[in-house]
Amino acid sequence: MKDSGFENLVVKFLTHSISSKELDNLNSALKNEDCKQMFRSQIQIDYTTRHIMSQYNKNKAKQELIRKIRKDKRTVKMLTLYKFGKYAAAVLLFFGLGYFYWNHNFYQNTSKVAIENTDQITLELSDGTVKTISEASSASVYNKKGDRVGLQQGNQIIYHKGGKAKEIVFNTVSVPYGKRFVLILSDGTKAHLNSGSSLKYPVEFMKGKKRKVYLQGEGYFDVAKDETSPFIITANKLNIQVLGTKFNLSAYPEDPNIKTVLVEGSVGFFEESTKFNEESKRLIPGHMAVWGKQRHAIKFKEVDTDLYTGWMDGKIIFSHMPFKAIVKKLERNYNVTINNSYEQLNEVRFNASFDTETISQVLEAFSKNYAMKFTVKGSRITITKP
Structure with missing residues (x-):
């Protein structure tokens, strides 16, 4: 692959505009030891640059960098691996190593980062x-x-x-x-x-x-x-x-x-x-x-x-199941927290099947079979005696 082709693939890679076919081409290019070594050397830049460069306008910097790389096709064709390596380093600095790693998972030798969003x-x-x-x-x-x-x-x-x-x-x-x-x-x-x-x-x-x-x-x-x-x-x-x-x-x-x-x-x-x-x-x-x-x-x-494998098709099936066990399954399936203060309901057993219903529709169906009240506030649900 010509240098310009490789460079354009990397630009697309870093800007989230790369197609599946282009990503495969980039992967093939990285089998070249020089290309792979260039990227590995850049990854070794201290992870703390993410925090240092957070003061900059990243979107503006990104567009300016891309403009400079693409402004002259002749210049792009003449770039050596070393010169392009400097551009790659600049991209890493502007975007932050975290951006490079999290979005594409190219290398696994960056610092350990905790996932705060448990919904992912x-x-x-x-x-x-x-x-x-x-x-x-x-x-x-x-x-x-x-x-x-x-x-x-x-x-x-x-x-x-x-x-x-x-x-x-x-x-x-x-x-x-x-x-x-x-x-x-x-x-x-x-x-x-x-x-x-x-x-x-x-x-x-x-x-x-x-x-x-x-x-x-x-x-x-x-x-x-x-x-x-x-x-x-x-x-x-x-x-x-x-x-x-x-x-x-x-x-x-x-x-x-x-x-x-x-x-x-x-x-x-x-x-x-x-x-x-x-x-x-x-x-x-x-x-x-x-x-x-x-x-x-x-x-x-x-x-x-x-009854036990229907969940793979999005079904929730309850067979002679006590309500306290049903509550736990509903919490897992709908990512909600259910507080049931109606203790008498816990040991009542139900037979039911749901697939496309919302959590409110599911609880409404139960309330028609056994008298109870429920309130929904965001992801928190409270069940009380009627």
């Missing part, structure tokens, strides 16, 4: 750096070496097929209340994450080794079959091992039980202090395993699996 889906990298995920856009995902390992598109991340990793490096996706997310891992396993959930997983699995992930909250897993590499999900102190199957796992920290519903295949259960063997408890399709966190005891029962 976040991706935590192996070094502790946290990135917010924009569901309205797409972006490449890179490892700490600067290699492209996946692509984020809307509310999902698709990782490239792996198997050549020499070490396990973990990322963690966290999904706030009111949202859902999908991960396609490097082995092809598909994980749907429900509201208020997080999954810690290897960026790339090692061939012949156990594929181990850690779940907090609720997820539906369609596990890629690999008899040489068992897939293990750890939730609290319970391990669920599979070779290839489809199942739903609910393990919210505030819930007393961990529930596993098997749709297809077979899974086995064992605690952290033990090992998986032929005597490990097994679950068969169409059944649910309920593991008590306090007693460390497991029970099995036959269920309608659709």
